[in-house]
Amino acid sequence: NAGVTQTPKFRILKIGQSMTLQCTQDMNHNYMYWYRQDPGMGLKLIYYSVGAGITDKGEVPNGYNVSRSTTEDFPLRLELAAPSQTSVYFCASSYRAPGDTEAFFGQGTRLTVV
Amino acid sequence: GENVEQHPSTLSVQEGDSAVIKCTYSDSASNYFPWYKQELGKRPQLIIDIRSNVGEKKDQRIAVTLNKTAKHFSLHITETQPEDSAVYFCAPRTNTGNQFYFGTGTSLTVIP
Numbered sequence: 001n002a003g004v005t006q007t008p009k010f011r012i013l014k015i016g017q018s019m020t021l022q023c024t025q026d027m028n029h030n031y032m033y034w035y036r037q038d039p040g041m042g043l044k045l046i047y048y049s050v051g052a053g054i055t056d057k058g059e060v061p062n063g064y065n066v067s068r069s070t071t072e073d074f075p076l077r078l079e080l081a082a083p084s085q086t087s088v089y090f091c092a093s094s095y096r097a098p099g100d101t102e103a104f105f106g107q108g109t110r111l112t113v114v
Numbered sequence: 115g116e117n118v119e120q121h122p123s124t125l126s127v128q129e130g131d132s133a134v135i136k137c138t139y140s141d142s143a144s145n146y147f148p149w150y151k152q153e154l155g156k157r158p159q160l161i162i163d164i165r166s167n168v169g170e171k172k173d174q175r176i177a178v179t180l181n182k183t184a185k186h187f188s189l190h191i192t193e194t195q196p197e198d199s200a201v202y203f204c205a206p207r208t209n210t211g212n213q214f215y216f217g218t219g220t221s222l223t224v225i226p
Binding site: 031033035040041042043045048050056058059090092094102103105106107108 | 148150156157158159160163203205212213214215216217218219221
């Protein structure tokens with residue numbers, strides 16, 4: 001059981017480039033989330049999804065886009081990368097409404113924008 | 115949305131001592147209170163959780179206590195070991211909220 005898988009693990013982008021961070025889960029979870037974690041800081045919610053075809057903004061959505069065409073996949077798109085987007089990105093999923101269930105995290109993607 | 119604070123932000127203890135981290139929240143409808151541990155360079159993972167109908171839960175050296183009236187819950191680690199060194203996050207939740215917010219984090223260092 002792979003759980004939540006993110007790719008790539010590391011990436012260096014130049015300012016203005018674009019990229020997609022991939023996230024897939026094999027637990028048939030409805031809820032999926034994207035977070036960013038700056039050095040020494042907490043987890044900030046970027047976007048989340050409660051099911052295929054449904055996405056919504058979190059605390060820090062500017063500069064990012066998401067889609068959820070299937071239950072398994074929840075890619076995060078960065079358009080026109082900026083140095084402020086240098087961070088570690090975590091994807092997570094949970095079975096149902098997060099009120100009473102565990103969130104499972106991917107291993108993270110370390111992104112540097114230069 | 116939920117306003118979540120953790121105290122202290124950093125904590126250093128000698129190996130074998132106890133550590134306590136407190137999480138305060140604002141939404142009185144919160145009814146699920148988990149703690150996550152994030153080791154350096156790793157992903158956050160759930161270590162213990164409690165629901166609002168329970169005041170305390172223990173799992174070996176870790177425990178969580180809940181005070182719903184005062185709107186705070188705490189993580190207790192006894193007989194600390196170097197492998198307990200990590201950042202700990204609380205993440206109080208309601209049944210109806212779709213978003214998943216984490217506290218500001220507490221960096222625990224256990225000194226051998």
